[in-house]
Amino acid sequence: MGRCFHFYMDIPDPDVIYHDGYYYLITTTMHFFPGGEILRSEDLKKWEHFSYVFDKLESTPDQRLEGSGYIYGKGMWAPVIRYHDGMFYVAFSSNDMGKTYLFRSEDIGGPWKRSEISGFYHDLSMLFDGGKVYLVYGNTDIHLTELNGELTGPREGGLDRVIVDDSGNPVLGLEGSHIYKVGGRYYLFMIHSLRDKWRRVEAMYVADSLEGEFTGGDIFDNDLGIRDSGIAQGGIVNGPCGDHFVMFQDSGAVGRLPVIVPFNWQEGRPVFDEENTVEECEFTGLYGSDDFADGHKDFWQFNHEPDFNLIRFENGYHITTDKVVRNIFHAKNTLTQKILGPVCQAEVTIDACDLNEGDFAGLSAFQGDYAFIGITKDAEGFHAVMLSNKSKGGPWDLSEEKGLLEAKEPVSGSRLTVRVVCDFTKDQATCFVVNDEGLKQIGTPHDLRFRLDHFTGCRFALSCFSTVSSGGTAVFRNFVYGGDNA
Numbered sequence: 001m002g003r004c005f006h007f008y009m010d011i012p013d014p015d016v017i018y019h020d021g022y023y024y025l026i027t028t029t030m031h032f033f034p035g036g037e038i039l040r041s042e043d044l045k046k047w048e049h050f051s052y053v054f055d056k057l058e059s060t061p062d063q064r065l066e067g068s069g070y071i072y073g074k075g076m077w078a079p080v081i082r083y084h085d086g087m088f089y090v091a092f093s094s095n096d097m098g099k100t101y102l103f104r105s106e107d108i109g110g111p112w113k114r115s116e117i118s119g120f121y122h123d124l125s126m127l128f129d130g131g132k133v134y135l136v137y138g139n140t141d142i143h144l145t146e147l148n149g150e151l152t153g154p155r156e157g158g159l160d161r162v163i164v165d166d167s168g169n170p171v172l173g174l175e176g177s178h179i180y181k182v183g184g185r186y187y188l189f190m191i192h193s194l195r196d197k198w199r200r201v202e203a204m205y206v207a208d209s210l211e212g213e214f215t216g217g218d219i220f221d222n223d224l225g226i227r228d229s230g231i232a233q234g235g236i237v238n239g240p241c242g243d244h245f246v247m248f249q250d251s252g253a254v255g256r257l258p259v260i261v262p263f264n265w266q267e268g269r270p271v272f273d274e275e276n277t278v279e280e281c282e283f284t285g286l287y288g289s290d291d292f293a294d295g296h297k298d299f300w301q302f303n304h305e306p307d308f309n310l311i312r313f314e315n316g317y318h319i320t321t322d323k324v325v326r327n328i329f330h331a332k333n334t335l336t337q338k339i340l341g342p343v344c345q346a347e348v349t350i351d352a353c354d355l356n357e358g359d360f361a362g363l364s365a366f367q368g369d370y371a372f373i374g375i376t377k378d379a380e381g382f383h384a385v386m387l388s389n390k391s392k393g394g395p396w397d398l399s400e401e402k403g404l405l406e407a408k409e410p411v412s413g414s415r416l417t418v419r420v421v422c423d424f425t426k427d428q429a430t431c432f433v434v435n436d437e438g439l440k441q442i443g444t445p446h447d448l449r450f451r452l453d454h455f456t457g458c459r460f461a462l463s464c465f466s467t468v469s470s471g472g473t474a475v476f477r478n479f480v481y482g483g484d485n486a
Helices: none
Strands: 002-006 015-019 022-026 035-041 046-054 076-084 087-094 099-105 113-117 125-129 132-137 141-146 160-165 175-182 185-193 200-207 215-220 232-239 242-250 256-266 269-271 276-280 282-284 301-303 311-313 317-320 335-338 343-351 359-366 371-378 381-388 404-410 415-423 428-435 438-447 459-466 473-483
Touching: 015 076, 015 232, 022 046, 022 076, 035 076, 076 125, 125 175, 132 175, 160 185, 160 200, 200 232, 200 242, 317 459, 343 359, 359 381, 359 415, 359 473, 371 415, 371 428, 371 438, 381 415, 381 438, 404 438, 459 473
Parallel strands: 002 276, 046 282, 175 232
Antiparallel strands: 002 256, 015 022, 022 035, 035 046, 076 087, 087 099, 099 113, 125 132, 132 141, 141 160, 175 185, 185 200, 185 232, 200 215, 232 242, 242 256, 256 269, 301 335, 311 317, 317 473, 335 459, 343 415, 343 473, 359 371, 359 459, 371 381, 381 404, 415 428, 428 438
16 A cells, blocks of 8 residues: 655645755745745655745846736746756746746755756756756647756757657646656656546656657546545655655645655556555644744745835834735735645734825735735724635736725724634635634635636735835734644
8 A cells, every 4th residue: 555645735846856865845936935945854744844945036026026017927937956966956947037047056955056048948857867968848849958068058959859749638738847767768757637627647758768759648647535636747756765756736725735656666667556545744844933023934935026125023024015006916025924724824913003094914815816804094093804806807817906895894003913714625714803802703704716827825924015105014923823733
């Protein structure tokens, strides 16, 4: 019986290596900074936050949420991590920049040296082989391209060919490449969808040489009883725990959740156990409480690149606004952390004494269809408010609508403690005000949805934004993460 491991947390596009006693996993971080998060584990079940690869990319206006620009659903996509000849490598494409970045370091904890690979390589994988370096990448048409010695672009006259073709797939063609050399043969693992419906399926193609024909097909069409959406898109890793696939599953509002599946090699082909147990992974340093006494803990990431001129950590997290916006999506310096399912909650106290009229400060279940609970100031004083959004456009379209005001109630004073409870068995968020009498629900339970506008799972987020005049300040104190998994 196979022993599988499940992450109840949004860790999309995982790529894993084993080195010197640890498994290292890197994940897509898109529009969150710092980016290129690396996790590590000794046993594939217990994982901890290890490091980030970069603090920022290009500091463009869109990456910094200047004006009306943004990079939601873009940024850093589908990284690859490799170790070769004393050097660690991380590479990925950036969809807003149309570029491919390469980071390298002799120490996986950094510092990392950044460079660029000329061209744009979707869902790329790297292969070091016989003194040469190759990229495999693409969607539907999967390309193999040899790089030059400096790893700055394709080698002139080097190998450059389409090695697999999934033309005609009406749902999703092959992508998410992971290539390895095992036992002298070349193994390419990818995701695509069944052609009659959306369902993740893992495929494998094999060749005896990089110039030869890659042949193969689907090897894993299973959901392990977790959720009927398939498990696919990932690579393999070998370590003291044996051989494993590290793939992921679309899991609703909580995001895309990795699943680690053991296998055995038989006649040059991965073979999976017919019966499996699924165990939940345990995490350290990926989420939690924070008092913001003189900084923030490493599990926090900013939504877009932060503007440090507008924030400080001193007995709380202080945010000052510098522009007027329509909704939470354009609020600079929103601080976020991942959520661990299936049910969890977060609570924070907001000091709003320095807000301007028309300002909002609060805690949200943050994604395209968000739920926000917080405090606002108007001519009549301070009010507890619950805002929500249900996107009406296409799956890629970010809503520019004002949040729907579901509830507004006057509060005495300028300090308010609020709570959000997320239940991913229902994909709902419920908002509360916390007072001396206990909890008071504000608004109605709000349906959360994973959409391609953000392309990320739901997170807890702390935001302050102005709708009338900029310059107001909110202070967040005593963030408390709670729930069954706390």
